[in-house]
Amino acid sequence: MDIKEIQNLIKFVAKSGASEVKLEMEDIKLTIKTGSEKTETTIVQAAPMQGLQQVAAPVQAAPVAEATAASTSEVSEDSKYVTIKSPIIGTFYRKPAPDKPSFVEVGSEVAVGDTVCVIEAMKLFNEIESEISGKIVKVLVDDSSPVEFDQPLFLVDPS
Structure with a gap:
């Protein structure tokens, strides 16, 4: 798994709204946790792979407060x-x-x-x-x- 694939996975998880995703493969463990403020990614590898050891990549998540206010008025109608x-x-x-x-x-x-x-x-x-x-x-x-x-x-x- 290269850095581009990891970045795409982070973007996908941030858009999906999931709070935590764990991915374990033969040589890599990947955990992506999203909160209201940021997305945190931790990568742990069993064998070295293209120089990646551990990466923490903050990603901005969409503001939840604005969406909640808009959806409350829509629910009634x-x-x-x-x-x-x-x-x-x-x-x-x-x-x-x-x-x-x-x-x-x-x-x-x-x-x-x-x-x-x-x-x-x-x-x-x-x-x-x-x-x-x-x-x-x-x-x-x-x-x-x-x-x-x-x-x-x-x-x-x-x-």
Whole structure:
């Protein structure tokens, strides 16, 4: 694992909102802890690998206070809608391929079993199907973004 891969992993963890990630491979142990102020990474290696011994890399995390204030006002108006949530951790995609149209758009009607997006996890693309019928009111995640388990993806008006 080179420094570029480690930096990409740090950025991915910071964006995902996870509080701690541990990765252990044959010759390397990697722990990434995120807090409200910074991200801390510790790397310990069993065998020397390209001169990396131990690295602590602070990364700025997004401010949480502003997001919390904005989401509180949205919750009251969004409470009449049903949320489609992510069943797995991975990368969210709205399209089956870059040159194809999105599965659903705001205003699209969905039925039970319709594919609304795909989530890539470990090089596997998992189709996420709607468990409710209704109209897509809001897409809550940007295309090609990391998502967590149980993270809201879409708001659906079931009426």
